[in-house]
Amino acid sequence: MNFNNKKSVLNLQRSLLLRIHHHRQYHFLTTPKQQKPIQPWTCISLIKQSTSLNTLKPIHASMIRTHLHLNLFFITNLITQYSSFGSVSHACLLFSTFQSHDLFLYNVMIQCFTANAVYDNPIFLYRQMREFDIKPDNYTYPFLLKACGHLRDIGLGKVIHKDVIVFGYESDVFVGNSLVTMYGKFELAEFSRQMFDEMLERSIVSWSGMIGAYAQNGLYKQGLLLFGRMLDERILPSKVAILNVIPCVRRENEADEIKKVVVDNGLDIDQSVQNAMIGMYSRCGRVDIARRIFDRIIDKDMVLWSSMIEAYAQAEMYIEALELFKQMKLQRIQFDFVTILSVVRACSVLASFRQARFLHGYVIRSLYECELMLDTALIDLYVKSGSLEYARKIFDNMSDRNVVSWSTMISGYGMHGRGIEALNLFDRMKGFVHPDHITFVSVLSACSHSGLMDEGWRCFSSMTREFGLTPRSEHYACMVDLLGRAGRLKEAMELIKKMPMKPDSGVWGSLLGACRIHSNVKFAELAAKSLFELDAENPGRYVLLSNIYMSLGEREEADLIRGLMKHRKLRKTAGHTVIEVKNKIYTFVVGDRSNPQTELIYEELEKLMDRIRKAGYVPDTNFTLHDVEEEIKDKMLYLHSEKLAIVFGLLNSGPTGVIRIMKNLRVCGDCHTATKFISKVTNREIVVRDAHRFHHFKEGVCSCGDYW
DNA sequence: ATAGGGTTAG
Numbered sequence: 001m002n003f004n005n006k007k008s009v010l011n012l013q014r015s016l017l018l019r020i021h022h023h024r025q026y027h028f029l030t031t032p033k034q035q036k037p038i039q040p041w042t043c044i045s046l047i048k049q050s051t052s053l054n055t056l057k058p059i060h061a062s063m064i065r066t067h068l069h070l071n072l073f074f075i076t077n078l079i080t081q082y083s084s085f086g087s088v089s090h091a092c093l094l095f096s097t098f099q100s101h102d103l104f105l106y107n108v109m110i111q112c113f114t115a116n117a118v119y120d121n122p123i124f125l126y127r128q129m130r131e132f133d134i135k136p137d138n139y140t141y142p143f144l145l146k147a148c149g150h151l152r153d154i155g156l157g158k159v160i161h162k163d164v165i166v167f168g169y170e171s172d173v174f175v176g177n178s179l180v181t182m183y184g185k186f187e188l189a190e191f192s193r194q195m196f197d198e199m200l201e202r203s204i205v206s207w208s209g210m211i212g213a214y215a216q217n218g219l220y221k222q223g224l225l226l227f228g229r230m231l232d233e234r235i236l237p238s239k240v241a242i243l244n245v246i247p248c249v250r251r252e253n254e255a256d257e258i259k260k261v262v263v264d265n266g267l268d269i270d271q272s273v274q275n276a277m278i279g280m281y282s283r284c285g286r287v288d289i290a291r292r293i294f295d296r297i298i299d300k301d302m303v304l305w306s307s308m309i310e311a312y313a314q315a316e317m318y319i320e321a322l323e324l325f326k327q328m329k330l331q332r333i334q335f336d337f338v339t340i341l342s343v344v345r346a347c348s349v350l351a352s353f354r355q356a357r358f359l360h361g362y363v364i365r366s367l368y369e370c371e372l373m374l375d376t377a378l379i380d381l382y383v384k385s386g387s388l389e390y391a392r393k394i395f396d397n398m399s400d401r402n403v404v405s406w407s408t409m410i411s412g413y414g415m416h417g418r419g420i421e422a423l424n425l426f427d428r429m430k431g432f433v434h435p436d437h438i439t440f441v442s443v444l445s446a447c448s449h450s451g452l453m454d455e456g457w458r459c460f461s462s463m464t465r466e467f468g469l470t471p472r473s474e475h476y477a478c479m480v481d482l483l484g485r486a487g488r489l490k491e492a493m494e495l496i497k498k499m500p501m502k503p504d505s506g507v508w509g510s511l512l513g514a515c516r517i518h519s520n521v522k523f524a525e526l527a528a529k530s531l532f533e534l535d536a537e538n539p540g541r542y543v544l545l546s547n548i549y550m551s552l553g554e555r556e557e558a559d560l561i562r563g564l565m566k567h568r569k570l571r572k573t574a575g576h577t578v579i580e581v582k583n584k585i586y587t588f589v590v591g592d593r594s595n596p597q598t599e600l601i602y603e604e605l606e607k608l609m610d611r612i613r614k615a616g617y618v619p620d621t622n623f624t625l626h627d628v629e630e631e632i633k634d635k636m637l638y639l640h641s642e643k644l645a646i647v648f649g650l651l652n653s654g655p656t657g658v659i660r661i662m663k664n665l666r667v668c669g670d671c672h673t674a675t676k677f678i679s680k681v682t683n684r685e686i687v688v689r690d691a692h693r694f695h696h697f698k699e700g701v702c703s704c705g706d707y708w
Numbered sequence: 709a710t711a712g713g714g715t716t717a718g
Contacts, residue, residue, distance in 0.1 A: 080709070107709065142710045177711040209712045240713045272714035279715075306715040338716045345717080376717040408718040438718055 038062040040074075047077050053085050072100060076108045083112035101132045107139045114143040122147040123156065136163070138172045145178040149185035157182055170198075177205045184213025189222075204238045212244035223248035231261065239267055246276045252284045271297070275307050282311035287320075306339040313346035321346035337368040344377040348384045352580050356385040360394075372398070376405045383412035386660055386687055386694065401432065407439040414446025415693045417703035422446035423455055435467055437474070444478035448485060449693055451707035456482045473499075477506035484514025485707050489523050505535035512544050517669065517708065519622065524548045532564075539570040540665070551622045577641035578662045581652045588648070591639040595648065605638055605647045612677035620670040642671035646678060646686060662689040672708050676700050 038046070043063060050056040060078060063069045069078075075098050082090040091112045095105065106129050113121040122144050129136060136144075141164055148157040161179060169175045176199045183191035192213040199206060207230045214223035227245040230237065237245075242262055249255050259268075259277065267273050274297055281290040294300070294308045305328050312321035325343050328335060340363060347355050359381065363374050375398050382391035395401070395409045406429040413422035426443050429435065435443075440463050447456035460479055463469045476499050483492035492511055496503050508527040515524035528545040535541060542565040549558035565572075576589045586595065595601060609617075621633040637643075642663055649659040667690040679686050680700030688695040696703035 076709085104709080111709070139710050146711080172710090174711050179711095181712065203711080205712050207712090212712060238712080243713050246714090270714090275714040277714095301714095303715050308715090310715060336716095341716055370716080373717040378717090380718065402717095404718050406718090411718060436718095442718070 038066050038068065040066075040068060043068055043074060044077055047074075047081050050081060053082075053087055053090075056081055056085065069094075070098075072098075072102055072105060076105055079105075079108050079112055083108075083115055086116055088112060088116045088118055101129075101134055103129075103134050103137060103140075106134060107137070107143070110140065110143045110147075114147045117150070119147040119150045123151075126160070136167060138169050138175055141169055141172075141175045142178040145175070145182045149182035152185065154186045154188070157186060171200050173199070173201050173203055173206065176201075177203070177209050180206060180209040180213060184209070184216055187217055189213050189217040189219055204235060204241060207235060208238060208241035208244045211241060211248070215244055215247040220248035220250055224254060237261060237265055237267070239270055239273055242267055242273055243276050246280045249280050250283060252281075252286055255280050255284045255286070255289075271301060271304065275304050278304070278307045278311055282314055285315070287311055287315040287317060300333075302334050302336060302339065305333055305335070306342055309339060309346065310342040313342050313349065316349045318346045318349045337370045337374055340366075340368060341373060341377050344374070344381050348377075348381045352585075353382075353385045353387055354580075354583065356381045356387070356390070360390075372400055372402060372405065376408050379405065379408050379412065383408070383415060384689070386689065388412055388416055388418070403433045403436050403439060406433060407435075407442045410439065410446060411442035414442055414449050417449050417694065417696065417705075417707075419446045419450025419452045419455070422450075423452070423459075426459075435469075437469060437472055440469065440471075441474050441478060444475055445481070448478055448482035449704060449707060451482075451486060451705055453482060453486060473501060473504040473507055476503065477510045480507055481510040481514065484510055485517065487514075487518050489514060489518060489520050493523055493526070503530065505531055505538070508534065509541070512541065513666070516544050516548055519548065519551055521548060521552060521554075528561075536568065537570065539565060539572050542570065543572050547623075573665065575641060575663065575665045577645040578664075579645045579649050580660070581649065586645070586648060588641040588644040590641050592641060592644055595644075597648065597651065600651060601644060601647050604651060605643060608647060608650075608678065608681075609638055609674075611681045612674060615677050615681050617674055617677040620673060623668050623670040637670050637674075640668055640671050642667060642688070643674060646675065649686075650682060650684065656684075658685045658687060660687045660689070664691060666690050666692060667695065667708075669708055672702065676702055 038059065043059070046059050047056065050059060056078075060069070063074060063078075068074045075094055079091045079094050082088075082094070091109065095109045098105070106125055110122040110125050113119070113125070126136070126140070126144055129140075141160070144160060145157070148160060164170050164175055164179070170179075176195060179195045180192045183189070183195060192210060196202075196206060196210045207226070211223045211226050211230075214220070214226065223245055227237075227241070227248070230241070242258070245258065249258055255277075258280065262268050262273060262277065274293060278290040278293055281287070281293065290308065290311050294304065297304060305324070309321045309324050309328075312318070312324060321343065325335075325339070325346075328339070340359075344359055344363075347359055356378075360378055363378065368374055375394050379391045379394050382388070382394065391409065391412050395405065398405060406425070410422045410425050410429070413419070413425060422443065423446070426435070426439070429439070440459065443459050444456055447453075447459065456479065460471065460475065463471055463475065476495065479495055480492045483489070483495065489511070492514065496507060496511065499507070508530045512524055512527040512531065515521070515527065524545055528541065531538070531541045542561050546558040546561040546565075549555070549561065574589060576587050578585060578587050580586075588595070592598075619634045619637050621630065621637070623637065642661065645661045646659060649661060653659065667688055672688075672695065675686055675688060675695070675697050677700065678684070679697035683699070686697040688697070694703070695708075702708075
């Protein structure tokens, strides 16, 4: 970092040379002998007209014979062209053999590295320039700042920013725009904004860069606001401005407004804009509109198809996603690993083991690029379709694992209530890759799902102490969950109060969930108060609070909350349980009578409930909603979709098979207890996947212990 | 010669 230190600069130079050396390819000029000597005046146009490495190399060779390669002007043109063909090695070789400390040459070389995503070399070159006292100019900084941004090296970025000021380029529009983008990549949107505000001159790129910085940092409101201001100032939105503002759109009315701007400016014919609009509407919960846009596009490319599949996957419409993928194949449209990633994710939503096997085989046969990402997605798929063993097999066979793959496997163990194994894997991981924020979410939630209180705290404090990571709201949410499930609500509340940042909806949601288990109104009200502001649109929060009131017999309060919900036009997400029997998927809702075997199911259910009652099951009427007589309450519990699905599974599977069911919400507490008894009296293994995790029931116990 | 960009694993 210190440019005045001769020794460090020398070291840098040496390592730069080594790097460049690494790129060398010695035989690239062994082309057939050129027929005619090349003329200087045709040389540049020949270089510029070349369309590939193979047409460029002979030109280069003949330039060497006529000694044109000793001319700086020709060299820089060659480098630029090599760079545009992605051949960093040829560009490097030219640069390193041509001993000149010309500013233009350095700029071109820096540009070559940045354009080809080799982001640390521009920094070395810049340091070398400074050492040789070459004064950088306004063309140097945009590439350099871009490289800094990609490296996420904040310290370096700030040093170079200082240089920008020293050399007086801070008022250059290009340099200014690059600074805005760079700070956006550093997750320092407020710095970006400062740059933006201080700019003397702004172009459309400044506006879209700033909006993009907001979008990348989740500051959607600000992004939309700035976009609005841009329109107010009568600046015509560019395609990129639209693409940057679209991630900020989270509501349907906003989406409609953006769509109007798109149409008014004639940008709706652009395929990338159309594509982004598909994602936009699907994020707003309007997959139907997204689909309409998709259908209207005549000449659809691979990316559009992938986006639409991904849109379905995000909307949890996995059947539609898979159907679209099928159509894509039928229409013989090329697909790539991104498409497959969406398909795998679509399957993870309702993962059946059978589908997972099929997709896995498919991926193996297809030999895609990005094996790492695909393997990781498959691990997640197997985890979610209930097979930790297969997930682990993929994990063990991977030739390369990054922080995401480790975290996925750890969270897999956590989801299945195997906290100790999750922690063991975490320990092993430390020897290979550096854990990040999400790793800790996996580890901490693994602790909370298995009730590993001490280990949880130890990990939580090691985050900062050992790994220099500052806990975020998500981590506090895990800790509140851990304390809350264990009934230590007071401590959970104290932890929330001690948080250095404003608790988000996740934190309050954990507390509210714990209050439901342990029937605590006082803290529930506190949590709900914040949630109704932070996450006002989420119906689940209202239902939880109302259920807490109900379970304590406070009917009026409960009605009040239901009323509030109605007033805000929110509808409860209907709970349902899904079971796959003989390759067919069956869905049950509470009190369901749509199944052809309904009579048989209810008959069997009565018998089964009697059997488990004799074995000690006591219905927990805490989980009924209505203020009715005890006996009726018990019967209402029988109607829960979980129980119906389990009975259906018992009726329709062999005498020993594992029963696998899936609930879209959190599994009900009474059903959890009942399932324990069912697994005991029927001597069957039952696996329940709910919105958060898996419960493995065997011989009357659940893998989660009492940490429901 | 310069800045912003569509789908992408936890």
